[in-house]
């Protein structure tokens with residue numbers, strides 16, 4: 001029964017989706033760069049699926065959405081496979097031109113130095129910054145494939161660059177996670193080249 005209701009909801013969503021407009025999905029859309037991406041795409045008349053972990057406390061995002069029905073606020077945690085799969089199912093059949101994997105965490109800086117390394121925080125940063133975008137790409141690849149632009153984007157960091165003379169120490173979890181993000185995006189480019 002639950003599956004039937006979900007399928008019916010998805011069909012209604014596809015039916016109601018404007019076919020003229022391009023669509024972007026943005027993770028971490030409630031603040032920072034993600035919120036600005038929402039503003040910029042909405043200002044260019046895109047349909048924006050704006051992801052936040054907590055819609056109930058995302059005041060600025062909710063205000064943008066209240067003023068523009070093309071901004072759809074959705075709940076999702078990029079480390080939670082169940083929430084990723086549920087949203088992918090909800091939007092099944094809806095083309096997503098650009099998936100922007102923006103959500104990210106710096107982590108606790110005090111646990112990213114030699115002498116004070118801590119496993120849990122390292123895992124949380126890796127799961128959010130590296131596994132999250134990979135899981136999003138897996139779940140939404142059909143939505144992207146069926147779109148016009150077919151783009152999957154990730155926000156990396158200069159802190160992940162391995163070559164050059166300016167490689168500093170510390171910040172181990174964040175830097176490792178962004179370096180992992182870079183190489184997994186290369187892998188996705190190969191796997192999804194077709």
Ligand SMILES: NC(=O)c1ccc[n+]([C@@H]2O[C@H](COP(=O)([O-])OP(=O)(O)OC[C@H]3O[C@@H](n4cnc5c(N)ncnc54)[C@H](OP(=O)(O)O)[C@@H]3O)[C@@H](O)[C@H]2O)c1
Pocket residue numbers: 027028029030031032033034052053054076077078079101102103104105106128155156157158
């Ligand atoms: N700002 C910079 O100078 C800079 C430089 C290089 C790269 N970047 C990268 O650019 C991206 C955005 O940076 P920012 O400065 O705008 O960061 P920010 O202000 O700290 O915002 C991070 C966003 O990610 C969300 N997020 C964190 N964990 C999440 C999870 N598990 N599931 C879903 N959403 C989650 C946060 O949601 P909550 O509000 O719920 O925490 C927030 O919306 C990040 O990937 C960052 O590493 C930023």
